[in-house]
Amino acid sequence: MKIIRRPHVYLVGRQTVNQPEIDNFLADHNVTGWTTDTNVAAEVLPEVAGRLCYMSFKKPRPGGNSAYLGHIKEVGHGSVLEHGVFNFIITGVSRSFTHELVRHRAGFGYSQLSQRYVDESVADFVEPDCIGDDPELHEVWKSAAQHAQEAYVKLVEGLQAKFQNVEDKTLRRKMARQAARSILPNATETKIFVTANARSLRHFVELRCNEHAEVEIREVAAMMLEILQKEAPNVFGDYEFLTLPDKTKAAETKHRKV
Ligand SMILES: Cc1cc2nc3c(=O)[nH]c(=O)nc-3n(C[C@H](O)[C@H](O)[C@H](O)COP(=O)(O)OP(=O)(O)OC[C@H]3O[C@@H](n4cnc5c(N)ncnc54)[C@H](O)[C@@H]3O)c2cc1C
Missing domain, CATH: 3.30.70.3180 (Alpha-Beta Plaits)
Structure with a gap:
């Protein structure tokens, strides 16, 4: 049983700006010369969205994107921030x-992650620091997590036997895991x-x-x-x-x- 103490956050996706189409839109509306001073899509797109509301591309106030979005936050016009994803x-x-x-x-x-499809007999467990830092409480927590995982394994075995008349192996496993997971603690990773x-x-x-x-x-x-x-x-x-x-x-x- 692996105990995890720290989360991991991966930023796996960010937007890109389709600049030629922004330029086409501006040209179609007789706007020349508008640019912004950031390349970050989640900053450019909310500015474009906000400027579209008032068609304020022609005479931008000084301060660039930072000042523009600062003003948006100041006045609470937050809906334009929904365009950054x-x-x-x-x-x-x-x-x-x-x-x-x-x-x-x-x-x-x-x-x-689906606990109906994925086998949790090898699941890790996430331990809060206030428990992990205390040797006595850590033992209580670890033993409870271990017992829960052992019970899960036994339940999956028992349920697979109980559902042996279900021909589809994947369905049989899913039926066993979806019921057995009820014994897993909140700490399950x-x-x-x-x-x-x-x-x-x-x-x-x-x-x-x-x-x-x-x-x-x-x-x-x-x-x-x-x-x-x-x-x-x-x-x-x-x-x-x-x-x-x-x-x-x-x-x-x-x-x-x-
Ligand atoms: C410190 C803390 C303690 C908490 N304790 C509990 C607890 O004891 N029990 C519990 O159940 N939850 C608890 N929560 C969860 C909390 O009630 C909210 O469900 C959660 O924070 C999501 O907030 P939200 O609804 O504002 O977010 P979102 O669902 O993202 O909604 C964002 C905003 O959109 C608007 N909105 C969204 N849906 C609707 C709607 N259907 N109708 C009208 N306006 C809408 C609201 O302005 C809302 O603030 C707690 C949260 C915190 C931060």
């Missing part, structure tokens, strides 16, 4: 983490593919990279924010990290829920 894979997280994550509905898409737009990601960060959020989701939210600040500083650069009394990270901004 990112794809993540998150691994080394618990089922309790993903249960909290998938509550974020607006602007999020998910694909998660899972993997999830997450696609989200910048506006939703900001809302997620505000709720989950916050001192009131649970520790694991806060850690992931902080990791995602660190990536996003590098990827699209004009969209996410207004967040400031702070260290909480327990030495974990949180973040705050003056532009809440744009």
Whole structure:
């Protein structure tokens, strides 16, 4: 049984700008000479979307994309940030983490490891630091996780025997695993593919990279924010990290829920 103590966040997808088509659109509307000063698609596209609302390409205010998106956040015209989209894979997280994550509905898409199809007899388990750092509590936790996994293996075996009249082997396995998984703890490691737009990601960060959020989701939210600040500083650069009394990270901004 492998015990995991840290999550992993992979940024696996980002957008690209189709500049020739933006140029065609501008030319079709007699706009010449408009450019922006960023190459980041998740910054360019919200600016184009915002400028389209008022057809304000001809006389842009000074300050470039940073000032433009700063103003968008200031006035709360956050819907244009929905045009910036990112794809993540998150691994080394618990089922309790993903249960909290998938509550974020607006602007999020998910694909998660299936416990109906995938064999969890070799699953890893995610241990909270406050338990892992305490030798006595760690033993209690480890032994409970081990027992649950052993029970899972026995249940899968028993259920496969019970469903032996089901001819389709894959279906038989699925029927066994979907029932046996009920014994697995929240600590069971899972993997999830997450696609989200910048506006939703900001809302997620505000709720989950916050001192009131649970520790694991806060850690992931902080990791995602660190990536996003590098990827699209004009969209996410207004967040400031702070260290909480327990030495974990949180973040705050003056532009809440744009
Ligand atoms: C510290 C903390 C503690 C929590 N504790 C609990 C708990 O004890 N129990 C529990 O069940 N949940 C709990 N939650 C989850 C919380 O209630 C939300 O489900 C979760 O944070 C997602 O937030 P959201 O609905 O704003 O996000 P999203 O679903 O992404 O929605 C974003 C925004 O879109 C709008 N919106 C989305 N759907 C609708 C809709 N159907 N109708 C109208 N407006 C909509 C709202 O403005 C919403 O804020 C907790 C969350 C946090 C951060």
